[in-house]
Amino acid sequence: MTTLHIDHASRWFGNVVAVNDVTMTIGPGVTGLLGPNGAGKSTLINMMGGFLAPSTGTVTLDGRPIWRNESVYGHIGVVPEREAMYDFLTGREFVVANAELHGLGAAEAQRALATVEMEDAQDRKIGTYSKGMRQRVKMASALVHDPSVLLLDEPFNGMDPRQRMQLMDLLRRMGADGRTVLFSSHILEEVEQLASHIEVIVAGRHAASGDFRRIRRLMTDRPHRYLVRSSDDRALAAALIADPSTAGIEVDVREGVLRVQAVDFGRFTELLPRVAREHSIRLLTVSPSDESLESVFSYLVAA
Amino acid sequence: MYHPTVARLTYRGLLGRRRAAILFVLPVLLVAISAAVRLFNGADDQVAADLLGGFALATMVPLIGVIAGTGAIGPEIDDGSIVYLLAKPVKRPTIIFTKLIVAIGVTMVFSAVPTLIAGLVLNGNGQQVAVAYTVAALVASIAYSALFLLFGTVSRHAVVFGLVYVLVWESLFGSIISGARTLSVQQWALAVADKVTQGEGLVSSDVSLPVAAVLLAVVTVAATWFAGWKLRTLTLAGEE
Numbered sequence: 001m002t003t004l005h006i007d008h009a010s011r012w013f014g015n016v017v018a019v020n021d022v023t024m025t026i027g028p029g030v031t032g033l034l035g036p037n038g039a040g041k042s043t044l045i046n047m048m049g050g051f052l053a054p055s056t057g058t059v060t061l062d063g064r065p066i067w068r069n070e071s072v073y074g075h076i077g078v079v080p081e082r083e084a085m086y087d088f089l090t091g092r093e094f095v096v097a098n099a100e101l102h103g104l105g106a107a108e109a110q111r112a113l114a115t116v117e118m119e120d121a122q123d124r125k126i127g128t129y130s131k132g133m134r135q136r137v138k139m140a141s142a143l144v145h146d147p148s149v150l151l152l153d154e155p156f157n158g159m160d161p162r163q164r165m166q167l168m169d170l171l172r173r174m175g176a177d178g179r180t181v182l183f184s185s186h187i188l189e190e191v192e193q194l195a196s197h198i199e200v201i202v203a204g205r206h207a208a209s210g211d212f213r214r215i216r217r218l219m220t221d222r223p224h225r226y227l228v229r230s231s232d233d234r235a236l237a238a239a240l241i242a243d244p245s246t247a248g249i250e251v252d253v254r255e256g257v258l259r260v261q262a263v264d265f266g267r268f269t270e271l272l273p274r275v276a277r278e279h280s281i282r283l284l285t286v287s288p289s290d291e292s293l294e295s296v297f298s299y300l301v302a303a
Numbered sequence: 304m305y306h307p308t309v310a311r312l313t314y315r316g317l318l319g320r321r322r323a324a325i326l327f328v329l330p331v332l333l334v335a336i337s338a339a340v341r342l343f344n345g346a347d348d349q350v351a352a353d354l355l356g357g358f359a360l361a362t363m364v365p366l367i368g369v370i371a372g373t374g375a376i377g378p379e380i381d382d383g384s385i386v387y388l389l390a391k392p393v394k395r396p397t398i399i400f401t402k403l404i405v406a407i408g409v410t411m412v413f414s415a416v417p418t419l420i421a422g423l424v425l426n427g428n429g430q431q432v433a434v435a436y437t438v439a440a441l442v443a444s445i446a447y448s449a450l451f452l453l454f455g456t457v458s459r460h461a462v463v464f465g466l467v468y469v470l471v472w473e474s475l476f477g478s479i480i481s482g483a484r485t486l487s488v489q490q491w492a493l494a495v496a497d498k499v500t501q502g503e504g505l506v507s508s509d510v511s512l513p514v515a516a517v518l519l520a521v522v523t524v525a526a527t528w529f530a531g532w533k534l535r536t537l538t539l540a541g542e543e
Contacts, residue, residue, distance in 0.1 A: 049390065051539040068535055070392050078390045084382035086312060088319035100308040101391040141387060 002062070002148050002180045003027045004048055009057030011043050018043040020204040021057070026182050030175035032195030032212075033184040040204040041184040042081060045153045048182070049078045061149065074102070077142035081153035083134060087127035091118055091137045094126055098141040112140040117166065131158030139167070150174060152183040156190055168194050188219070223247060224265050228258040229285035230276065239275045243267075259289070306393060309401040317374050317409055325370055326409070329363045330417030337421035348432055351425035352505040355418060355436040360496075361474065361489055364414040364443050369465035371409040372451025375402040376530075377461045386539055396531035399452070403527055406448035415440035430501045439496035439506075446488045446519050449526040456530040456537075484509040488522070491515035 004026040011019040019040045026048075035041050046052040047059045050066040050073070059066050066072050086094055092113065099109040113122050116136040121129065126137060135155060142150060152171075156164050171194060175181045185191050191198055192212050200208040200215060208215050230236045237249045237258055245264035252259055262268035276283050317323060337354060344350060376399075379385040388398055418440045422433020450468070454461035476483035477490070484490045493508035494515035500506045508515065 046539060051386065051389065051537075053536070053538065070394060073390050073392045076390070078386065080383065080386050082383040082386070084384040085387070086316065086384060088315060089312075097308050097312055098387060098391075101306070101388065101393055103392075142390075 002178070004149065004180065004182070005058070005060045005063075006044070006048070007058045007060070009044075009047060009054040009059055011040075011047060011052060011055050017204050019047070019054075019201075022201070022204075022206045023057075024199055024206060024209060026180055026199075028175070028178045028180050029197060030171055030181045030183070030195045031197045031199060032191035033182060033199050033201060034188065034191045034215075035184070035186060035201035035207075037186050039186075039201045041186075041201055042153055043204075044201065045151055045182070045184055049076065049080075049151050074145065075148050077145065077147035077150045079135075079138050079142045079150070079152040079155055081157070083131075085126050085134065085138065088125065090123050090125055091129070091133075091140075092122040094137060095122075095140045095144060099144045102145040104145060108144050108146075109140075112144040113137075115143055115170065116140045132160055132163040135159055135167070136163070139170075147179070149180040150182070152181070154185060155183050156185060156187075164190075222265075224262045224268070225289045226258075226260045226262065226272075227285065227287050227289045228260055228272075228283065229256065230258070231282040231284070232279070233258050235279055236276065236281050239279055240271070243271050243275075245271055257285070304397055304400045305404060306397050306401045309388060309393070309398055310405050312388070313375050313402050313405040314409065316378065317371060317405065320374065320378065322370055322374060326367060326413045329366060330413055333359055333363055333417050333421045334424065337424040341424055341426075346426040346429065348426055348430045348505060351422060351429070351432045352436075352500075354425060355422055355432065356493070356506065359414070359418045359421060360436055360439055360443065360492060363417070364410070364440050364492075365447055365465075365469040365473065365489065367414045368406075368410050368444060368447025369451050369462060369469060371406045371413070372448045373455035373461040373465055375406040375409075375448075375452055375455065377455035377459075380456070380537070381459055383539060385537070389534075389537070389539075395534040396528075399456070399527060399531040399534055403449055403452050403530075406452050407445050410444035410448050411441055414444060430505055431499055432505055435496040435499035435506055438499050439492040442495045442519060443488050443492035446491065446523050449523040449530075450488065453526040453530040453533075456533045481509060485514075486518075488519070491519050 006022055006024050008021055008023050009019060010017065010021050022044065033041050033044065043052065047054050048066065050069065053067045061072050061075065064072060095109040095113055096106050099105055113119055116139045118133065118136050118140060121133055126134065155167060159167065171181050171183065195212060198210065198212050198215050208218065233251055237251055240246045240260060241249050245262055245267035246260060247263045248261040250259040272286065340350060340354060415437050419433055419437040422428060422436055426432060428434055451461065451465045454464050458464055472483060473487045473489050477487050490508050490510045493506060494510045494512045497506045497508050498512055
């Protein structure tokens with residue numbers, strides 16, 4: 001019970017297509033589901049968790065459908081993104097209740113609480129917990145039945161760096177144990193640190209799949225746009241365009257800026273300060289003008 | 304069919320939220336009014352029947368039914384915490400059935416028990432009035448809980464719909480249009496109460512007992528079945 005198959009799955013809400021004809025297979029190990037906010041990551045995870053029916057296509061766990069099939073929850077653990085929990089319970093009561101719903105008991109609950117290191121705060125009401133503590137209790141509730149598949153929706157949101165490291169260690173261990181761990185994130189660095197395999201979702205489509213190094217390279221090799229202000233824009237423009245790392249420059253006279261398009265990211269970042277120094281030009285502003293995640297991701301779709 | 308953990312989460316959620324205060328306020332109000340009436344008016348069978356019928360059965364029982372029925376599931380669906388119940392190998396109809404049992408229990412405790420106390424205070428159960436209305440409250444608790452649990456499962460505005468049913472349909476339309484009374488949990492419960500009382504004319508219902516019994520059973524079973532079915536196909540949309 002370890003392989004999730006998503007086969008030509010789409011999901012729309014009214015006129016809005018949230019997930020568009022996605023096909024992917026998620027097997028043992030840690031997989032990162034990467035994409036900007038609103039890309040359809042949660043919709044996809046909700047379909048894998050059986051909380052949402054695909055409008056077309058199928059989502060199965062080792063060949064068994066997940067939608068309307070409660071028996072799969074014996075193998076799947078879910079850590080939802082939403083904060084809402086049973087705030088009137090203590091952490092321990094909450095995890096024990098989750099264990100009981102799996103037909104287990106207090107011993108399994110205690111083991112799960114120990115795994116996430118929440119024993120010290122287990123007798124406090126969940127309502128008093130910090131975001132990181134909530135996240136860990138959610139995690140304990142998902143681990144209580146020792147699932148072979150773990151689905152986590154934006155698990156690192158609101159965690160401090162130490163908690164993030166702890167959770168990453170835990171997920172890495174679970175992946176190494178041969179479990180299927182899938183987590184979503186909109187932060188590339190997070191995914192890169194943890195997942196050996198990445199699935200990228202942009203605007204509901206499956207944009208890229210594979211090893212993080214390949215995807216990282218795709219992301220850094222794209223054309224970069226910079227906005228540059230200097231003491232002598234025209235001289236700088238002339239010097240930059242002479243180098244092959246620069247594909248185009250616009251001298252925006254009205255705004256008093258240079259708009260530079262660089263094709264070789266590494267080379268350009270080294271070239272710009274050197275050229276400025278050689279021509280005694282002062283750089284006043286250098287800012288990337290398309291560093292939003294959306295533009296990075298939309299480049300991936302085209303790649 | 305009954306899951307003790309689901310029940311525990313449900314009743315703790317019901318009694319732990321702020322709206323639970325209404326569960327305590329209405330019964331206290333009923334008993335206080337009853338005590339005042341008895342004190343200033345003495346024991347009177349007709350007054351007892353009017354107060355228990357007009358306030359206890361017509362207002363308190365349905366309002367408590369709305370709070371317990373919708374509150375047994377609505378807030379969990381609203382805030383998404385239901386996901387912790389749904390992501391378990393527990394049959395969805397089991398979740399609904401358990402929540403129904405809890406809602407019925409809470410409605411009975413907070414409506415039927417105070418009705419009995421109020422009846423005893425008012426006329427010492429003369430003509431079986433107190434027992435009759437208590438039985439009516441018990442019967443109504445079951446149907447209201449099933450109905451409002453269904454509302455809570457299908458709509459985010461379950462409390463509003465519940466209040467509209469109680470205040471507009473049962474109270475307003477029920478007093479103007481006699482046909483509306485046939486489709487009223489309150490009238491069905493009164494038909495049962497009518498059977499229990501000894502005094503003529505103290506309790507009356509527009510619906511005959513067999514019809515009332517059948518309708519009570521049909522509404523309870525159908526609402527519960529439909530709520531279970533809706534929960535099986537409940538989709539939790541993401542925050543996107």
